[in-house]
Amino acid sequence: MEDAQKGFAGTFFLRAMETRFACKRYAAKPLESDDIKYILECGRLSPSSFGLEPWTFCTIGNRELMESLGAACFGQEAVSSAALAVCILVEKEKAFEPGSDFLKQRSARFPGGYSVFLEDYRGYYEFLRSQDRILSWSRSQAYIAAANMMTGAKALGLDSCAIEGFAEGEVLGILGASAEEKTVGLIVVFGYGDETPREKIREPPEAIIRLIS
Numbered sequence: 782m783e784d785a786q787k788g789f790a791g792t793f794f795l796r797a798m799e800t801r802f803a804c805k806r807y808a809a810k811p812l813e814s815d816d817i818k819y820i821l822e823c824g825r826l827s828p829s830s831f832g833l834e835p836w837t838f839c840t841i842g843n844r845e846l847m848e849s850l851g852a853a854c855f856g857q858e859a860v861s862s863a864a865l866a867v868c869i870l871v872e873k874e875k876a877f878e879p880g881s882d883f884l885k886q887r888s889a890r891f892p893g894g895y896s897v898f899l900e901d902y903r904g905y906y907e908f909l910r911s912q913d914r915i916l917s918w919s920r921s922q923a924y925i926a927a928a929n930m931m932t933g934a935k936a937l938g939l940d941s942c943a944i945e946g947f948a949e950g951e952v953l954g955i956l957g958a959s960a961e962e963k964t965v966g967l968i969v970v971f972g973y974g975d976e977t978p979r980e981k982i983r984e985p986p987e988a989i990i991r992l993i994s
């Protein structure tokens with residue numbers, strides 16, 4: 782990339798990071814369908830452990846359903862007033878067992894296919910399983926996609942908020958998803974903010990960065 786282009790892209794990205802804030806109230810204005818596609822593309826292109834993409838991005842834009850989702854998120858206005866919610870469902874333990882249909886389908890896309898994939902994967906899977914960490918590992922993938930979608934949305938001038946406060950059973954019920962197969966990783970809501978952006982509260986670099994040499 783040319784220096785000038787790099788400078789522009791870097792500045793633009795940082796500007797989106799600086800101006801994104803957790804928006805708690807949205808105007809009653811629907812999102813453009815191209816903007817929704819863009820946000821979802823930011824999620825789809827996100828990296829995931831072993832490239833497994835254990836997520837399903839369930840979108841809700843319908844007012845009635847948004848009200849129900851808001852209630853399932855303990856009445857948070859950020860949810861009920863938003864124009865769009867992306868509920869990121871992730872796979873549960875069963876999907877990650879060597880031999881599962883999910884694993885076979887995902888790994889068949891990689892060079893060498895399932896058998897080569899398994900050589901690499903099995904050890905890490907057994908390690909996570911021995912520590913009972915499969916579910917938290919799966920859920921953590923949702924956070925990366927969520928971050929990319931939120932920054933991507935800000936690059937379009939849209940506001941967002943990550944939502945971790947939800948009653949999982951109720952959310953799965955609204956989405957018609959099976960609690961045996963999926964868990965809710967995270968919900969992210971989007972829209973045109975209807976509040977003054979809050980100033981960022983962040984620790985200075987020296988408080989959170991340690992240079993080990």
Ligand SMILES: Cc1cc2nc3c(=O)[nH]c(=O)nc-3n(C[C@H](O)[C@H](O)[C@H](O)COP(=O)(O)O)c2cc1C
Nearest residue numbers: 801802803805857859942943944945946979981982
């Ligand atoms: C994983 C995660 C879950 C969050 N859950 C909620 C939530 O349920 N409700 C809410 O109002 N804000 C939620 N937030 C927003 C945070 O409170 C907010 O991002 C944080 O205070 C930093 O502020 P900023 O995003 O405006 O910079 C969540 C943020 C993250 C990253």
